[in-house]
Amino acid sequence: MRLHTFIVASGALVCSLLLAPAADARAQSTDPSLDPQIQELVRSVDPDRLQAIVERLASFGTRHTLSTTEHPEWGIGAARQWMLEEMASYSDRLEVSFDAYDVEPGGRIQVRTDLRNVMAILPGRSDRRIYVSGHYDSVVYGDYDEDAVPQAPTDGQWDTYAPGANDDASGTAIAMELARIFAQSGLEFDATLVFIGFAGEEQGLVGARLHAERMVEEEVEITAVFNNDMIGNSTGGTGIVDSRTVRIFSPGPEDSISRQLARYIRRIGSLYVPGHEIRLIAREDRFGRGGDHTPFNQNGFAGVRFTESRENFERQHTVLDTPDGVDPAYLADNARVNVAGVASLALAPPAPGVSFNMLRRGGGYDAQVQWRQVEGAAGYRIVWREAWSPDWEHSLYVGDVTEFILEDISIDDYVFGVAAVGPGGHESLVSAYVRPPR
Numbered sequence: 001m002r003l004h005t006f007i008v009a010s011g012a013l014v015c016s017l018l019l020a021p022a023a024d025a026r027a028q029s030t031d032p033s034l035d036p037q038i039q040e041l042v043r044s045v046d047p048d049r050l051q052a053i054v055e056r057l058a059s060f061g062t063r064h065t066l067s068t069t070e071h072p073e074w075g076i077g078a079a080r081q082w083m084l085e086e087m088a089s090y091s092d093r094l095e096v097s098f099d100a101y102d103v104e105p106g107g108r109i110q111v112r113t114d115l116r117n118v119m120a121i122l123p124g125r126s127d128r129r130i131y132v133s134g135h136y137d138s139v140v141y142g143d144y145d146e147d148a149v150p151q152a153p154t155d156g157q158w159d160t161y162a163p164g165a166n167d168d169a170s171g172t173a174i175a176m177e178l179a180r181i182f183a184q185s186g187l188e189f190d191a192t193l194v195f196i197g198f199a200g201e202e203q204g205l206v207g208a209r210l211h212a213e214r215m216v217e218e219e220v221e222i223t224a225v226f227n228n229d230m231i232g233n234s235t236g237g238t239g240i241v242d243s244r245t246v247r248i249f250s251p252g253p254e255d256s257i258s259r260q261l262a263r264y265i266r267r268i269g270s271l272y273v274p275g276h277e278i279r280l281i282a283r284e285d286r287f288g289r290g291g292d293h294t295p296f297n298q299n300g301f302a303g304v305r306f307t308e309s310r311e312n313f314e315r316q317h318t319v320l321d322t323p324d325g326v327d328p329a330y331l332a333d334n335a336r337v338n339v340a341g342v343a344s345l346a347l348a349p350p351a352p353g354v355s356f357n358m359l360r361r362g363g364g365y366d367a368q369v370q371w372r373q374v375e376g377a378a379g380y381r382i383v384w385r386e387a388w389s390p391d392w393e394h395s396l397y398v399g400d401v402t403e404f405i406l407e408d409i410s411i412d413d414y415v416f417g418v419a420a421v422g423p424g425g426h427e428s429l430v431s432a433y434v435r436p437p438r
């Protein structure tokens with residue numbers, strides 16, 4: 001603590017010598033303050049609405065990507081049409097559409113398929129996007145008693161019962177409920193928000209991959225992907241009940257943009273949803289399993305996966321994955337963590353990004369941090385931690401400057417980062433300094 005105080009004082013002094021005026025350079029605690037607008041958004045999450053969406057989606061019998069698109073009440077065609085109309089009914093501010101692809105047979109797509117993601121866009125002041133996603137398609141594997149489940153009114157090979165309530169009507173419900181909350185809030189966001197239900201996840205992340213590739217082609221900037229997949233089950237297969245913790249998976253390395261997103265969500269989510277523990281898992285996904293954040297990661301975007309803490313494998317990809325296995329209160333708390341993270345990030349300016357640089361100063365003993373100005377930023381916050389620690393340990397708000405010297409801090413012993421802070425105090429993701437490859 002003594003060390004930290006010393007750095008604050010001397011750092012501010014050095015900064016003022018370099019880049020006057022820096023009178024507003026001051027120490028801040030690592031906790032941002034609560035924003036009443038975000039608190040109101042978090043309060044707007046409605047467990048009954050979430051559960052109603054899960055039940056409605058399960059009521060289409062199956063949402064298998066290759067299932068019928070002809071029947072008015074059964075199959076993926078009816079389900080996606082309902083999602084489109086439901087989200088369009090929330091607000092005129094939402095631009096709702098099918099994100100459609102003509103997919104040739106290949107892999108687990110055995111026939112030519114009209115694959116459609118269902119997308120609602122809430123335009124922001126800038127074109128950079130933040131995504132909230134779930135996959136709305138479902139699948140069932142293995143044998144079961146066909147007389148004990150609802151019968152398909154059609155005879156297509158892929159039309160048999162596949163309720164997919166927790167996997168992943170639950171994640172789709174979060175995307176749809178957030179579309180309603182953010183669009184109806186009347187708030188203006190810096191980022192454009194995209195609420196999307198992907199198809200073809202169960203065939204190998206097909207809908208998300210096609211969409212991510214389309215975004216690269218169209219040169220769309222994506223700040224973050226909040227992917228929710230199996231997010232409402234609070235009773236694990238062993239019988240253990242856990243409705244107080246949620247997992248966030250993110251791919252490495254340790255200072256990847258996705259890890260910064262995971263740290264950000266834990267910090268902001270814990271502030272607005274106290275008592276709900278966010279468990280960061282330093283892995284891309286569960287062993288042997290995949291999710292729709294991964295195609296975004298592979299195309300250079302930050303993306304994480306939200307998943308319940310305790311899985312029930314008996315109710316995954318089986319006819320037992322019915323709405324009674326979803327806990328609406330737990331699903332709502334996980335939705336609230338999404339709301340807090342998305343709102344804070346969408347109200348903040350973009351991150352400083354790759355302009356971040358580190359230099360040795362003061363004969364090599366001081367750390368000099370440099371970055372380029374970010375449009376919309378009112379100031380910047382520097383963070384750092386011991387190079388063996390998993391999360392940021394020290395924080396200093398340095399005001400509206402683009403470089404700063406931390407005296408007697410060796411750049412070899414710490415990891416450094418910088419975040420842009422907007423006029424309302426909302427912070428961007430941290431851009432960490434990672435030594436470029438030789």
Ligand SMILES: [Zn+2]
Binds near residue numbers: 135167
């Ligand atoms: Zn899933």
